[in-house]
Amino acid sequence: MTINPNIVSLIDRCERLWAAEAEVARTYWDSPIRTVETDRLWLLRQMYKELLDGALPSLHWARDNFDGIAGPDSRSEFLEEIDVLREEFIHYKGFAEVFEALAGTTPDAAALRDLGAWPENDRLQALRAQHRRDHGALGLRAQRFTEGGYCTLYSEGMKLAAREGVDGMIARACAVVFNDEFGHMLRGIAHLDDAVGGLSSAEWAQLGELVEQQLSHRIVMRNAQFSNPVAPDRLTAIQNGACEPLSFDYQRAFGQTPSRA
Ligand SMILES: [Fe+2]
Numbered sequence: 001m002t003i004n005p006n007i008v009s010l011i012d013r014c015e016r017l018w019a020a021e022a023e024v025a026r027t028y029w030d031s032p033i034r035t036v037e038t039d040r041l042w043l044l045r046q047m048y049k050e051l052l053d054g055a056l057p058s059l060h061w062a063r064d065n066f067d068g069i070a071g072p073d074s075r076s077e078f079l080e081e082i083d084v085l086r087e088e089f090i091h092y093k094g095f096a097e098v099f100e101a102l103a104g105t106t107p108d109a110a111a112l113r114d115l116g117a118w119p120e121n122d123r124l125q126a127l128r129a130q131h132r133r134d135h136g137a138l139g140l141r142a143q144r145f146t147e148g149g150y151c152t153l154y155s156e157g158m159k160l161a162a163r164e165g166v167d168g169m170i171a172r173a174c175a176v177v178f179n180d181e182f183g184h185m186l187r188g189i190a191h192l193d194d195a196v197g198g199l200s201s202a203e204w205a206q207l208g209e210l211v212e213q214q215l216s217h218r219i220v221m222r223n224a225q226f227s228n229p230v231a232p233d234r235l236t237a238i239q240n241g242a243c244e245p246l247s248f249d250y251q252r253a254f255g256q257t258p259s260r261a
Pocket residue numbers: 050054087088091177181
């Protein structure tokens with residue numbers, strides 16, 4: 001089976017934006033603005049993302065769909081969702097442990113709702129909600145596809161493995177998350193693959209548009225999470241494609257590379 005050319009074009013449109021999100025994290029690690037305080041803040045925000053944006057929707061879904069568990073399809077769907085819940089909780093736990101090494105005790109989940117939220121992340125969630133409202137299933141596909149942003153925070157975090165202290169801890173937490181999140185992104189692509197035949201070329205174009213908008217906003221969200229290590233001019237440039245494209249791992253995702261016409 002060959003990789004659908006529409007998926008390949010969609011991925012092509014993403015590669016510079018994924019690279020931009022990677023640049024934000026990479027810049028932060030050695031940035032002069034970095035302090036113990038900014039470390040506490042980004043970790044708190046990441047805990048929020050893993051627990052409240054990641055684990056909680058799956059917990060709600062499991063509760064809402066519990067009474068409907070019956071045949072093989074519903075059982076495997078349920079299992080898939082509680083697997084995601086478990087993984088997101090493990091991610092939360094990993095970053096919470098780094099936070100505790102820096103700050104002593106973690107806030108409880110209720111307090112994290114306030115302490116871990118930040119406006120640029122709220123705006124990303126609002127943009128996704130608007131895309132779902134305005135474009136229905138296409139909006140949801142865009143969201144699934146952009147979730148995790150090609151795991152660039154985690155791959156950049158893993159590069160700190162040779163360092164001592166908190167950086168080494170960050171690298172270990174990121175390594176735990178990386179494989180799972182790559183899987184979550186593949187889930188988004190698989191859902192897209194199922195629908196491949198059903199999308200018109202206008203819908204593919206629209207999907208590309210939504211995905212670009214969400215990825216572009218992710219760069220702003222990530223920069224704010226890290227207390228803005230990337231200066232405004234550079235931020236605008238990388239949102240507009242100034243980064244070298246990060247090449248998508250087709251072998252890992254599809255077991256093959258696309259044949260390009
Ligand atoms: Fe996660």
